[in-house]
Amino acid sequence: MWALALISVVIVVWGFIQGFTGANGDAPVSVLLNWAYIMTFIAIAIVVIGGIVVATINNPKSFLKILVGLVIVAAICAVVYLTAPGKPAVGYVSEHLPSHDALKLTDSILNLTYLTSVLAIISIVVGEIVSAVRNK
DSSP states (O other): OHHHHHHHHHHHHHHHHHOSSSTTSHHHHHHHHHHHHHHHHHHHHHHHHHHHHHHHHHOTTHHHHHHHHHHHHHHHHHHHHHHOOOOOOTTOOOSSOOOHHHHHHHHHHHHHHHHHHHHHHHHHHHHHHHHHHHTO
8 A cells, every 4th residue: 555655656746847737748647647547446456356355255155146246237337338339529629539449438438427327316216215115
């Protein structure tokens, strides 16, 4: 943990020394964004792997349930990615257009956000209805 924090501090200090504007401004921003992606993936991996390990230690039969859940989530993400159009934004004017893969990934993330938002709202409404019916 201390190593990751030290690397983060070094990258931030280097970015401020290098400067975020001008000709060299792109390099520190790119490095900071890439480091943020790396840290995010590390955190997600630790949470998922840690959850699996703790659940398996507490109840070995729960490992299969967790594995099935992860496969379902991966399948949903794959379907959303495969159905994402990846078309350029309407009205976007620039010399440097994003690649098709970047557009497809962006569309996938937006579609996953829409899907999870709708499912959250539906689960809240259904949960309240079930709770009201049970408490009658």
